Amino acid sequence: xxxxxxxxxxxxxxxxxxxxxxxxxxxKKTYLKLKETIRLGxxxxxxxxxxxxxxxxxxxxxxxxxxxxxxFQPLNGIAAEKHDSFISAPLPSxxxxxxxxxxELIKGEPDASSFPSGGLRVTFEAxxxxxxxxxxxxxxxxxxxxxxxxxxTAFCTFTGEALDQKTPLLRSMExxxxxxxxxxxxxxxxxxxxxxxxxxxxxxxxxIDREMYNRRKDLIYTGRTLFGAMxxxxxxxEDHYFGAIKERVAAYMRDVNIExxxxxxxxxxxxxxxxxxxxxxxxxxxxxxxxxxxxxxTMEVLKKVAGRHNMYCLLNEKPFKGVNGSGKHNNxxxxxxxxxxxxxxxxxxxxxTQFQLMLIAVLTAVDKHAALLRESAADIxxxxxxxxxxxxxxxxxxxxxxxxxxxxxxxIESGEATHSIxxxxxxxxxxxxxxxxxxxxxxxxTSPFAFTGNKFEFRxxxxxxxxxxxxxxxxxxxxxxxxxxxxxxxxxDNADEAIHEIMKKLATEHERIVFxxxxxxxxxxxxxxxxxxxxxxxxxxxxPALVTEESIELFERFNVFSKxxxxxxVEIEYEFYCKRMNIExxxxxxxxxxxxxxxxxxxxxxxAESINQVKAASDKADTSTxxxxxxxxxxxxxxxxxxxxxxxxxxxxxxxxxxTDEMAFFYHDEIIPVMNSIREPxxxxxxLVDKEAWPMPSYGDLLFGLY
Ligand code: ADP
Ligand code: MG
Numbered sequence: 171x172x173x174x175x176x177x178x179x180x181x182x183x184x185x186x187x188x189x190x191x192x193x194x195x196x197x198k199k200t201y202l203k204l205k206e207t208i209r210l211g212x213x214x215x216x217x218x219x220x221x222x223x224x225x226x227x228x229x230x231x232x233x234x235x236x237x238x239x240x241x242f243q244p245l246n247g248i249a250a251e252k253h254d255s256f257i258s259a260p261l262p263s264x265x266x267x268x269x270x271x272x273x274e275l276i277k278g279e280p281d282a283s284s285f286p287s288g289g290l291r292v293t294f295e296a297x298x299x300x301x302x303x304x305x306x307x308x309x310x311x312x313x314x315x316x317x318x319x320x321x322x323t324a325f326c327t328f329t330g331e332a333l334d335q336k337t338p339l340l341r342s343m344e345x346x347x348x349x350x351x352x353x354x355x356x357x358x359x360x361x362x363x364x365x366x367x368x369x370x371x372x373x374x375x376x377x378i379d380r381e382m383y384n385r386r387k388d389l390i391y392t393g394r395t396l397f398g399a400m401x402x403x404x405x406x407x408e409d410h411y412f413g414a415i416k417e418r419v420a421a422y423m424r425d426v427n428i429e430x431x432x433x434x435x436x437x438x439x440x441x442x443x444x445x446x447x448x449x450x451x452x453x454x455x456x457x458x459x460x461x462x463x464x465x466x467x468t469m470e471v472l473k474k475v476a477g478r479h480n481m482y483c484l485l486n487e488k489p490f491k492g493v494n495g496s497g498k499h500n501n502x503x504x505x506x507x508x509x510x511x512x513x514x515x516x517x518x519x520x521x522x523t524q525f526q527l528m529l530i531a532v533l534t535a536v537d538k539h540a541a542l543l544r545e546s547a548a549d550i551x552x553x554x555x556x557x558x559x560x561x562x563x564x565x566x567x568x569x570x571x572x573x574x575x576x577x578x579x580x581x582i583e584s585g586e587a588t589h590s591i592x593x594x595x596x597x598x599x600x601x602x603x604x605x606x607x608x609x610x611x612x613x614x615x616t617s618p619f620a621f622t623g624n625k626f627e628f629r630x631x632x633x634x635x636x637x638x639x640x641x642x643x644x645x646x647x648x649x650x651x652x653x654x655x656x657x658x659x660x661x662x663d664n665a666d667e668a669i670h671e672i673m674k675k676l677a678t679e680h681e682r683i684v685f686x687x688x689x690x691x692x693x694x695x696x697x698x699x700x701x702x703x704x705x706x707x708x709x710x711x712x713x714p715a716l717v718t719e720e721s722i723e724l725f726e727r728f729n730v731f732s733k734x735x736x737x738x739x740v741e742i743e744y745e746f747y748c749k750r751m752n753i754e755x756x757x758x759x760x761x762x763x764x765x766x767x768x769x770x771x772x773x774x775x776x777x778a779e780s781i782n783q784v785k786a787a788s789d790k791a792d793t794s795t796x797x798x799x800x801x802x803x804x805x806x807x808x809x810x811x812x813x814x815x816x817x818x819x820x821x822x823x824x825x826x827x828x829x830t831d832e833m834a835f836f837y838h839d840e841i842i843p844v845m846n847s848i849r850e851p852x853x854x855x856x857x858l859v860d861k862e863a864w865p866m867p868s869y870g871d872l873l874f875g876l877y
Contacts, residue, residue, distance in 0.1 A: 178431055185233065186434035187226055187308040187319075195225045208305050209507070210364065211344065219272030219302075226308060227256060227270035230319035233310045237318045238270060240278035240300040242325040243334050244285040245742045247549075247636055249466050252280045253318060276302045278323060286745065288738030290331045298333055300325050303340070306463045309433050313474065322463050331735050335638025338730050339459055342645035343367060345728035349652035350504060350512065353531075356659050356669065357524045362506040367645055370455030370625075371465040372439075374496035374633050375472055376447050376484040377419060379875045382867040383482035387765070391757040392750075393486035393634070394551065397766075397849055399856040400492045401870030405445050413442045418876055419449065422479045426451070429471050435464045444560065445493040446873040455501060455625075458645070462638050465498070469634075481876070487632035488554035490869060495555035496633035497562075500640050503625040504528075504648075514624040519577055520587035526577065527673055531655055532626065533568060533578075534676045535647035536619060537683035539724065540566040541704045541715035543619075544630070546643040548712035548743075550750045552632035557707055562618035562629045565698045565705045567685035569617035575686060578677055585674040616689035646730045651676075653728075710838045713743050713831075744830040751837040755821050758845055762814050762852065765865040770807050770855055773863040774800060803858050806851040813848045820844060 183190075192201055200221045207214045230238070239251040256268040278300035285298060300323035308321045325334035332338050343366065350365035383389055388396040415423065423440050430437040436454040443450050451472070453464060469485060476483035488495035504512040513529075516522045536543060544566050547556075555561045570578065573591045580587040614620055618630045631640050655672055662668035682701040687694060698705060706712045715721060717736050725731035731739075777800050781793045820841050827833035856864055867875070 181428065182431045183434040185310045185312070185432045187229060188434060191229060192222075192225075195229060197221060204304060214276075214304065216272050216276070219276050221272070223270045223272045223275035226275065226319065227268065230310055230317070231256065231268055234312075234317040235310050235319045236316050238274075239318050239320050240280070240302075240323040241320045242300050242323045243336060243466060243636055243638065244325060245288070245333060245335070245739065246286055246746060247634065249470065250280075250285065251320070252278065253315070275321065285325075285333060286742040287327070287333055288741035288745070290327055290333065290734065290738040297328055298325055299328065303336060303459070305340075305457070306460050307434060311433070331732070331738070335462070335636050335642070336459065338642045338735075339462060339638050339645075341730045342642045342649070342728070343458060345649040345730060346504070346645040346652075349649040349656065350506075352656040352660075353528070353652045354506070354512075356656060356665060359506075362508050362510075364507040365512070366505055366507075367458040367641065368455045368503045368505050368511075368625075369458040369461035369637065369641060370453060370501040371461060371468075371637050372450055372452040372499040372501070373465065373468055373472070374443055374448060374450045374498065376445070376489050376496065377422065377449060377476060377481050377876065378447055378484065378872050380477070380480045380482050382872055382875055386866050386872070387761050388757055389482075389484070389489070391760075392754050393484065394489045394554070395491070395869070395872075396754065396758050396761065396845070397852050397856070397866075398491065398869040398872075399853040401868065401873065403446075403870075403874070405493050408444065410442050410444065410446050410448070415440075415442060415449075416876060418479070418481075422475060422481060423449075423451075425478065426471055426475045429475060430468060433467060433471075435468060435471075437468075443494070443496075445490070445495075447876060448494065448496065455503070458502075458641050462636065462641060465637055485634040487549065487551035487634060488558075490873065491554075492869075493873070494560040495551075495558065497552075497555065497629060498631040498633055498635070498637060500628040500631055500637050500644075501622070501625045502628060502641070502644055511624050513621075513626065515574070518590065519573065520580070520590040523586075523669065523673075526581065526587065527655065527669060529570075529574065529578075529621075530581070530673055530676045530680070531651040532648060533680045533683055534651040534654075535644075536566060536568055537680040538651070539643065539647045539720070540683065541706060541712070541718070542647070542721050542724075543628075543640070543643050544704065544706050545712040545715040546639040547628075547630035547632065547635070548706075548709040549632045549635045550709055550747055551634055552630075553708045555632065556630065562616065563689050563694065563705075564707045565689075565695065565703055566618055566630075566683070567689065567694075567698065567703065568626075568683050569614040569620035569686055570684050571614070571621065571686065574621060575684060578681065578684065581673055581677045582681060585670045614686065614689075617685070618689065642730065646724060646728055649728050650724055708838055709747055710744070710831075710834045713740055713747075713834075716740050716743075741830065744834045747834045748824075748830055748837060751834075751841065752821075752824070755817065755824070755837075755841060755845065758848060759814065759818060759821070762810060762848065766852055766855070767807065767811065769863055769865040770803060770859060773859045774803055774807075776863075777803075799858060803855060806854045806858065809851040810848055810855065813844060813851070817841070817844050817848060 200218050203218050204222060206212045237253045237255045239253045241249060241251045244250050256270055257266040258269045260266050279297055280300060303322045303324055306322035308319060311318050311320050324337040326332055326337055346367060347365050351362060354362050427437045437451060438454045439452040441450055472483045515525050519525060556564045576591055577587040620627045628640055631637055658672050659665055659668040717740055722733050722736060725736060781796050784791050784793050824833060824836055827836060
């Protein structure tokens with residue numbers, strides 16, 4: 171179908187064991203049982219699982235599958251899988267049967283000793299268990315390995331402690347469901363049975379030529395460039411943003427879409443982003459757990475398809491210094507099984523008390539747990555992005571826009587809102603263009619947490635990271651504020667009065683989290699400090715938020731994390747930080763010693779020889795310019811080398827720490843500045859030596875090399 175045109179609806183979901191397939195292939199009783207589990211979280215028995223496993227296997231084999239794989243997200247952020255073929259022990263005839271039992275569907279037992287557990291699993295107890303998550307559909311994946319039935323699973327220890335993002339995410343969804351139903355009952359809704367968070371993840375990425383990638387050791391080892399002088403052109407013209415998509419990239423996007431559509435991912439929007447070579451892909455939102463899995467799958471597909479097109483997809487949050495980095499916008503809303511979006515203000519927001527209270531519940535949650543929310547987006551690569559010019563600042567605040575801010579002010583003033591700012595009609599002044607009603611609020615691109623019509627958009631998550639953690643936090647903190655509100659109102663004799671009281675109280679207490687101005691400005695940093703909002707610039711400083719007293723109490727109250735699980739996550743994050751920093755340091759040393767220093771020395775030798783030749787040819791020739799350049803080169807080389815020696819000493823010192831948090835802070839506080847100080851003379855050297863002599867492709871080559 172390579173260059174043919176096709177109808178998306180013919181291929182959409184064709185590799186997915188979705189509802190239509192289940193309805194067709196499963197016995198009615200089994201189908202209904204499974205649906206009940208998916209919809210209402212009922213337990214699934216082994217007998218039913220056996221029937222499902224059999225049908226799933228038959229279906230997958232018809233699609234050419236030879237293997238099945240329990241697919242899970244361990245805490246290093248990279249999806250992991252273990253493949254087993256369907257074959258059983260040979261029959262007396264010498265043939266084999268293809269089998270797949272309910273037990274194999276439900277439970278996997280990967281040797282998990284090398285996945286991070288942060289001390290939860292003692293080394294001799296290497297077992298970890300993967301458990302089928304029937305709420306996220308299985309699918310068949312095609313690649314060089316052939317066809318594989320991929321089964322989304324949760325990953326836990328023998329005693330049920332979570333070693334992944336999915337388990338706590340599902341727990342947080344349960345907690346939010348319970349509290350949101352209570353909340354709905356306050357407003358007289360007796361019919362809704364389930365409330366689920368919906369998530370739509372906009373994914374940014376860079377695309378570069380594979381051959382150039384192969385010549386950049388820093389990209390290969392660390393995912394980002396450690397060196398690179400700015401090219402003559404960056405993103406200042408903003409001509410890339412929403413610009414026409416180059417043919418080579420368009421062909422890639424087409425294949426990405428086809429693969430995603432077949433796997434049931436609703437890839438919807440694609441465009442060029444602000445930085446050269448940067449692009450974005452967004453699907454249509456869906457139930458949070460599936461959206462998180464689908465984002466993970468999307469990242470895999472982006473990488474895989476790039477390889478087929480002889481390109482490389484960079485998911486690092488800041489692959490290039492000096493141009494925009496990549497993030498992920500986590501669009502989040504709350505929907506009932508009756509199809510009502512609880513974040514939708516409706517036509518007349520001032521009359522919609524239920525929405526107002528929900529809004530205030532969100533503000534309360536975000537204000538109380540700003541540090542925790544910030545932590546959920548903490549990632550080593552994101553440290554290079556957050557707080558830089560283009561990305562949300564590291565300070566959490568909420569953008570509401572004029573209309574909702576006005577309603578909030580009225581509530582603070584008098585306990586209720588009586589009017590709201592109306593949206594205007596858009597008038598272009600041209601008759602042939604249709605007029606339309608403008609949104610009541612404009613957009614604010616600088617806010618890390620913005621209300622955008624009927625959803626909140628959390629923009630802090632990095633492009634490489636799972637959105638799992640961010641959604642775990644969002645769901646749990648909202649569950650808490652809803653629970654507190656319900657506790658208060660349910661205990662009162664007059665619910666209506668109680669609702670207005672609590673609304674006014676919470677709005678007043680937490681209004682400080684609302685900020686509609688420019689989040690990139692330095693005034694905001696000061697203003698935020700004045701308001702007492704936390705400003706947490708780095709991952710190492712963010713991690714402790716996971717185990718503050720409030721966080722432990724919050725997560726334990728809603729059974730999302732135990733204290734031991736939180737402590738293990740802290741350990742894992744510090745460890746992960748140190749490991750990645752160690753790679754960056756080693757890569758830096760390796761590149762400078764083995765590539766840059768030798769190249770520069772041989773260029774200097776060549777330059778010196780040329781100077782001597784010119785001098786020999788004529789003693790009147792002026793070689794002072796060339797000699798000046800030679801001196802500049804030699805000075806910068808000396809500086810780079812001197813600082814590299816310091817880095818090497820510090821690298822040795824880093825490994826002397828026993829406690830990972832101390833080691834992480836050492837990397838952050840002491841080593842990063844030294845690495846940056848090496849980059850400075852190296853980038854100058856790149857501008858001083860002949861392009862041909864530089865041992866790797868330049869920023870210009872990488873960013874503008876795709877035609
Ligand atoms: P933007 O203008 O920010 O790009 P879009 O309307 O294109 O906004 O949506 C961006 C993402 O938000 C998409 O993935 C979209 O499906 C998702 N989205 C839209 N509405 C909702 C909602 N109610 N809940 C969650 N996500 C949503
Ligand atoms: Mg957006």
